[in-house]
Amino acid sequence: MLRFLLGGFKTLLMLALTVSALLFLTFAIQRNSPIDPVLRVVGDHASAEAYHAASVKLGLDQPLYAQFVHYMAKVAQGDLGSSTSTGRPVIEDLGQYFPATVELATVAILLGVLLGVPLGMWAAYRHNTRTDQLIRVIALIGYSVPIFWLGLMGLLVFYAKLSWVAGPGRIDDVWKYSLQLKTNFLLVDTLVERNPEAFLNVLSHLALPALLLAYFSMAYIARMTRTFVLEEIGKEYVLFARVKGASEFRVLWRHVLPNIAAPLVTVISLSYATLLEGAVLTESVFSWPGIGLYVTNALFTADLQAVLGGTLLIGVSFIVLNALSDFLGYWLDPRAR
Helix, strand or coil: HHHHHHHHHHHHHHCCCCCCHHHHHHHHHHHHHCCCCCHHHHHCCCCCHHHHHHHCCCCCCCCHHHHHHHHHHHHCCCCCCCCCCCCCCCHHHHHHHHHHHHHHHHHHHHHHHHHHCCCCCHHHCCCCCCHHHHHHHHHHHHCCCCCHHHHHHHHHHHHHHHHCCCCCCCCCHHHHCCCCCCCCHHHHHHHHCCCCCHHHHHHHHHHHHHHHHHHHHHHHHHHHHHHHHHHHCCHHHHHHHCCCCCCCHHHHHHHHHHHHHHHHHHHHHHHEEEHHHHHHHHHHHCCCCCCHHHHHHHHCCCCCHHHHHHHHHHHHHHHHHHHHHHHHHHHHHCCCC
């Protein structure tokens, strides 16, 4: 119990240090940016007195360490500044845009896991056969082809030519202004309102970008699963299970899978974090109003507060998912305990 408590304290301490380092990084970027935050407030033609007064109000006359402490206190209170693009607090913008990215990435990672893990295990079982080579080629294509090109081709074929899915955006305008958004997760909101037509419309918009991101994550998960299984399948406990008469299905799913669960969870969590952070191109192609599109638009308008707010949110998401994967790996693998 004492070892467990000490391990938990060490983990929390490392999380706190990592978040502090991330805050320091965003603070340093903000202070070294060529964009003068005072001029963004008072304008280019303000007098020297007005410039100095605004600088004092923003706390820029204080030492850097005091400015950093003040910045950390504001972030702890949920104050990330105001966006010059939208005219709203950045925290409100993130609350509106981030759920769209989470919804897209969550559906994609679920599909990627459901497809990638079985394909990786099957490829390892059929090692050096045509089945293995075919799965490896499929994974290589999904991991190598630019996702924005796949998105454009998908829109051309499945939306413009075949009309199998809805177009860019999250929902048609006919539903956009009639829904009461409580969570900003449209799949959840449409289910709560018991509106099956709106739910199917959201699902139709979500299908193509989610499948493309699922293909990307599936390729990586399948490759890593295959590697993990190949490392385990030649060990003595697998031979012993076969000698006892266990079927190959039982050997793979009952004996091998639990032993690769811990590293596999790490791969899945990092893949999920990558989808949260790396869906910028997909969101741009599909006009998906997520955090990637929000930060991209903020970059084009030199909206530094919005860019740093989005960066901080994605960084914290990485840290939390990494800590969660460590905890799950500790729970799944008795050897780690």
